[in-house]
Amino acid sequence: MALATIFEKIVGKDANIAFMAYDGSKAGPDAADLALEVKSPIAVAYLAQAPGELGLARAYVSGHMDVHGDMYTLLDRMWNITTNDLSTAEKVAAVRALGVKPLLMRVPPPPQEMRQSTLARLGSRHAKQRDAEAIHHHYDVSNRFYRWVLGPSMAYTCAAFPEEDSSLEEAQFAKFDLVARKLGLKEGMRLLDVGCGWGGMVIHAAKHYGVKALGVTLSKQQAEWAQKAIADEGLQDLAEVRFMDYRDVRETGFDAVSSIGLTEHIGKDNLPAYFAFLYGKLKPGGRLLNHCITRPTGKEKTFNKGGFINRYVFPDGELESVGWLIREMEDLGFEIRHEENLREHYAKTLRHWCDNLDANWDEAVQEVGMGTARVWALYMAGCIVGFERNKVQLHQVLAVKLDEHGRSGVPLRPARDWP
Structure with missing residues (x-):
């Protein structure tokens, strides 16, 4: 036929x-x-x-x-x-x-595909060495490539568009500022940003709020880029990004913790321990802002081991519904104070990234190769469809660690309303 x-x-x-x-x-x-x-x-x-x-x-x-x-x-x-x-x-x-x-016909998969056998040799799902390899696979592509796709902010998470026609940079600034305001950041506070990427939240908190901020990432390339960006901004006394697993952070007593785009990499079985770890890092009255992609309900698969995203983009990635995440946070002692869905904002963010890749296509292919560039074109365009059709969502959940008297320290209404 x-x-x-x-x-x-x-x-x-x-x-x-x-x-x-x-x-x-x-x-x-x-x-x-x-x-x-x-x-x-x-x-x-x-x-x-x-x-x-x-x-x-x-x-x-x-x-x-x-x-x-x-x-x-x-x-x-x-x-x-x-x-x-x-x-x-x-x-x-x-x-x-x-x-x-x-x-x-014997046709091996393209080299950009992460083989399950490769991951299996590194231990069980979400073991430290295996997580490090999964993060390396996706994030250590090329800082220059990411700069072309993400733009000057180097923010690889959903932006928050103040207006329909806001630029990507304006929207990424607005996202970081939204997180900072939800966390109630003030000069002299201490912030832990887990899965900090290229340091966008760390730099924003230090530069605009006078916060002493520590970020951690499993990507060596991200950490090196972030430390240089911190030095270029003259923020060495306030900001630091370390190449390390968040589970190895020893400091405690933080006023706030931000987790922007990390929860998807943790795995359902490890999420209780993850939220418990973050809870233990906060002082009483401290706040957690968890920003992550979720499933729209609790009925879909947590992950598709044999799918394109898992094999080419986010090995071992798992998504949960926001309801499940909130229940886990509550059961560990957090009080939920605010929640919102930024699904449409992520579709708009991805459109900007796709446009950036198109505009820099020849340079991107020269930098990372045709196969990798095609992975990104396919992945980002497919994600736009997924967010638009409500196959996936993006939720921000604000939680607080109450003090011994049950006080949250959260004002009756925010000084400036959150958008």
Whole structure:
């Protein structure tokens, strides 16, 4: 059966996507603004051996399949076989249509894919050495590459857009300031920022609030970049970023703890110990701001071990619902004081990152290689679709460690209302 015919059966005739293949077959309207090109039998082997999002990702990342047109629009139209993946029945039908030959081809995954066997050799899920390798896989790509994608803020977390047309830098500043205000930061306080990335929150707290801030990250490249940025700002007396596991922080008695984009890497089984650890780092009346991606409900899988995101982007990543996270925090002694969902803000943040990658595409490919650049293009565009369609959310939860008399120290209303 011609590849174009199979494609049309899976995607449907109304998707408005052109299709072309090395066997000469074509499908879809000639005037379509999007086209998918299967360039070799290797692409077909990837699709046959892993039908759905993983096979498509392997074929695209390896260069055996090309996308002509906007990646986000393509993934949005192909929702059922990309972000949402195929049903089991659809996968079986697709494999049968492709035939036996592609199933027998030996085609190793692209080198950008993190093998489960590699992780398994480093210990159980979320053991320290294994976590370090998972973080290294994603974050130690290239500081120059991240600078092109993230912009000057080097903030690799959801921004908070004050206005619809705010710039990415304005929105990232607003996010850090929102966290600072929720934490009630004041001059002379001490802040611990776990999973601090390139030090954005640490620098913001020290520079704009006079806070003595300590950040920790498992990425050596991030720590080196952050320490240089701190020195460039002349903040060495207030700010520090260490290359270390958050579990190895010995200091205690912090006035505030921020966790911005780390919880997703902790793992469900370890989250009680994680929140207990952060609780122990706070002085009575101290506040925790937990900012992380979540599942929309408690019914979905916590992680998809065989999916594109887990294999190419965030190895061992796990998402929980915000309700589950809040219950764990409460059971450990935290009082929840505020919660909000920034889902739409993350979709906007990702659009800016995609635009930045497009604008610096040639330089990015030269820096990290075509395969890695394609991983990022696919991952970020797919995440926009996921946030827009409420497959994933982004929640900020503010919690406080009460003093011995049950006092929170939180004012009746914030001095400046949170947006």
